[in-house]
Amino acid sequence: MQVTSAGPQTIHKAEGESVTLGCSYTLSPFDTGELDIEWSVVSPDTTQKDQMLVSYTSGTTYVHGNHALAKGLSFAAPDPSLGDASISIALLSPTHSATYQCKVKKSPGVDMRKVSLVVLAKPSVPKCWVEGGELVGEAVSLHCKSAKGSTPLKYTWKRESAGPIPAAATQNSMTGELKISNHSQSFAGFYLCEVKNAVGAEHCRINLKANKPPNRAGVIVGTVVGSLLLIFILLVFTGLLYWKLSIRHRFEKEFSNDIREDAPPPESRPVSRGTSRSASQHPQVTYCQVGRTDISFLKDGRTYIPSSNSHGHTAAKYTAVEYDSKYGYAV
Numbered sequence: 001m002q003v004t005s006a007g008p009q010t011i012h013k014a015e016g017e018s019v020t021l022g023c024s025y026t027l028s029p030f031d032t033g034e035l036d037i038e039w040s041v042v043s044p045d046t047t048q049k050d051q052m053l054v055s056y057t058s059g060t061t062y063v064h065g066n067h068a069l070a071k072g073l074s075f076a077a078p079d080p081s082l083g084d085a086s087i088s089i090a091l092l093s094p095t096h097s098a099t100y101q102c103k104v105k106k107s108p109g110v111d112m113r114k115v116s117l118v119v120l121a122k123p124s125v126p127k128c129w130v131e132g133g134e135l136v137g138e139a140v141s142l143h144c145k146s147a148k149g150s151t152p153l154k155y156t157w158k159r160e161s162a163g164p165i166p167a168a169a170t171q172n173s174m175t176g177e178l179k180i181s182n183h184s185q186s187f188a189g190f191y192l193c194e195v196k197n198a199v200g201a202e203h204c205r206i207n208l209k210a211n212k213p214p215n216r217a218g219v220i221v222g223t224v225v226g227s228l229l230l231i232f233i234l235l236v237f238t239g240l241l242y243w244k245l246s247i248r249h250r251f252e253k254e255f256s257n258d259i260r261e262d263a264p265p266p267e268s269r270p271v272s273r274g275t276s277r278s279a280s281q282h283p284q285v286t287y288c289q290v291g292r293t294d295i296s297f298l299k300d301g302r303t304y305i306p307s308s309n310s311h312g313h314t315a316a317k318y319t320a321v322e323y324d325s326k327y328g329y330a331v
Contacts (some may be wrong), residue, residue, distance in 0.1 A: 001031050001109025003102065005086070010116040013092050014199035020076050021115050023085040023102035033107025034058060037085045041069055042099040042114065050101065054087065056080045068095050092119045122200030123149030126176070128193050132183070134209045140183045144176035144193035144204060153197050160190040160205065185210045 005022040013019045023039075037056040043049065052064040054073055059081070063070055072090040085104055089096060097119045103112040123146040132140040144155050155176035159165050166186060171178040176195065180187055188210040194203040 001028055001104060001106055001111045002026050003104060003111040003113045005102075005113055007115070009114070010118065012118045012120060012198040015092060015094065015119055015121045017092050017199075018072075018088060018090045019092060019117060020086055020088045021100055021102070021117065023087070023104070023113055025083055025085060025104045025111065027083075027106055028109050031106040031109040033105075035081050036105040037080050038103045038105075039073075039085075039087055040101050040103070042101050044099075053100075056085070069098060089117075092117075094119050094121070118198075120150035120197055120199040121148060123153055123195045123197055123202050125202045126155075126193060126195045126204045128191075128204040128206040130206065130208065134183065134211050135213045136183055136185065136210050137213060138183055140180045140187070140208070142178040142180075142191060142193070142206065142208065144178075144195065146176075146195045146202065149195070150197055150199070153195055156194045156196075158192045158194065160192050162186075162189045165191075183210060 003023060003025045005024045007022045011019060011021070021039075023037075034057070038052060039054045040050040040052045043051065051069075053070050054064065054075070055062045056075065061075060061080075063073075074088055076086040076088045077084040085102055087100075087102075097117060099114055099116045101112055101114045104110070126144045126146040128142070128144050130140065130142055132138060134140055142157065144157070146153060152174075154173050155171075156173060157165060157171050157176075157178040165171075165178070168182065169178055169180045169187065176193060178191070178193075188208055190205055190207050192203055192205045194201055196202075
């Protein structure tokens with residue numbers, strides 16, 4: 001008995017694909033016992049037992065247990081007894097990553113073979129972008145990043161036109177960065193980034209431009225003009241606000257004066273009887289001068305008007321004064 005498969009000991013496959021683990025064998029004329037084929041998963045812990053997946057005995061195939069590794073697993077050949085004990089696994093997933101062992105027995109002969117299967121996720125389509133202003137004379141960095149994919153991922157930048165990437169640029173295959181410390185027109189053009197692992201590859205492209213730096217003098221002048229314009233606008237706004245407030249204050253003042261002029265005078269209060277009686281009981285005398293003549297109002301209600309004679313003496317003249325009870329004083 002001898003297992004003759006000479007394929008790779010480690011197989012890398014992408015998630016979702018299928019694989020065939022080879023196990024071809026030849027029998028010896030001395031092998032006269034019953035044929036027994038077993039496929040199992042080797043435990044990484046040497047102290048633990050290996051887990052049986054599928055077996056073939058006496059013309060019958062047996063699937064052992066409901067283990068996830070046995071999902072989609074079957075013998076590749078319709079009749080494994082004809083020298084091909086290989087198995088096929090469809091729709092691979094990361095859980096199928098393991099070391100598998102094929103064991104063929106036919107007494108007294110026995111032989112086995114181990115093969116490691118590594119299921120990886122293909123890299124997703126990467127994203128390309130530029131950091132920096134793409135200005136001539138400044139530093140520029142091209143970046144490339146794939147969101148999904150089993151590690152290790154390797155990034156490689158290539159130039160699609162205008163020859164190879166200048167030696168002054170440096171790239172990191174692990175991070176996907178292409179760094180240009182002193183950008184110039186010679187770096188402009190289309191760049192292609194490829195990301196790959198053991199089971200697949202994807203790429204993205206980007207157009208790197210070389211822009212001339214802006215005129216610094218023009219920028220300074222523009223900043224100064226903009227600042228002056230802003231100050232002018234603030235001054236105009238302040239002046240308009242002050243003018244509006246002044247007009248409002250003047251209007252309120254004129255409106256207040258109009259209200260005072262239009263207000264009617266207060267009504268005179270009628271004199272009470274007590275006040276009239278007091279005034280009649282205690283008449284007062286009031287003096288006023290008309291021209292050079294003194295007029296006196298006596299307590300009894302008469303008016304005394306002195307008159308001058310030729311000798312300089314003044315003659316007294318009395319006039320009766322009537323008292324009006326409506327107004328409370330003599331008229």
